[in-house]
Amino acid sequence: MGEKEMVDLLRLYRHDLMNDLQIVQGYASMGKLDKVKTKIAECMDRFYEERKLMSLGAPKFALWLIQVNSIHANIRLTYYINMENIHLQAIDDTLVKYCQSAIDLLGELLDNMELYNGELHLEATPSTIDARFLLAGNFPKEPVSKLNKKHPNKMSCSKTDNGVSCIVSIPFSRMR
Numbered sequence: 001m002g003e004k005e006m007v008d009l010l011r012l013y014r015h016d017l018m019n020d021l022q023i024v025q026g027y028a029s030m031g032k033l034d035k036v037k038t039k040i041a042e043c044m045d046r047f048y049e050e051r052k053l054m055s056l057g058a059p060k061f062a063l064w065l066i067q068v069n070s071i072h073a074n075i076r077l078t079y080y081i082n083m084e085n086i087h088l089q090a091i092d093d094t095l096v097k098y099c100q101s102a103i104d105l106l107g108e109l110l111d112n113m114e115l116y117n118g119e120l121h122l123e124a125t126p127s128t129i130d131a132r133f134l135l136a137g138n139f140p141k142e143p144v145s146k147l148n149k150k151h152p153n154k155m156s157c158s159k160t161d162n163g164v165s166c167i168v169s170i171p172f173s174r175m176r
Contacts, residue, residue, distance in 0.1 A: 009063070012070050052081035056122075058088040061095045065120070072103065074110060075135070076117050083124040091129065091170055098168045099131050102155055106166060109139040116163070128169040136163040 027035040118135035
């Protein structure tokens with residue numbers, strides 16, 4: 001990533017932070033303390049997840065994940081790092097490659113006129129790191145089952161009540 005891209009990323013990050021602070025300030029000026037507390041709690045939760053992301057030792061994956069919402073105009077992804085004290089430097093490139101592939105494949109199902117809210121849950125099993133994507137919304141273009149046929153080894157996708165779930169599993173062994 002070059003200097004321009006880094007500055008652009010910092011600009012977006014600062015923009016999002018300022019939006020959150022303006023919302024808190026607005027609620028505070030209206031005396032809506034319950035809303036202020038809720039918004040601050042949301043921000044603190046996001047910063048806590050961000051701290052866990054940075055602790056993974058996977059800088060390329062962290063940058064990819066922080067940028068994903070700005071790269072994909074109709075996807076808003078929130079992430080949850082459901083592991084601690086695990087360093088993923090050895091699979092950093094693979095993690096980015098597989099997760100980007102999952103987003104690209106899911107993109108084949110998206111309606112460009114709809115906004116999709118989603119979650120990414122990163123979890124460790126004894127032998128893999130699993131990235132579980134959950135996207136809510138209408139998926140009109142292509143049946144989810146076709147995704148499994150395109151990349152059966154990389155991911156497993158299924159339809160949910162309100163969208164699509166995809167799990168990407170990356171082989172990983174922890175040193176003990």
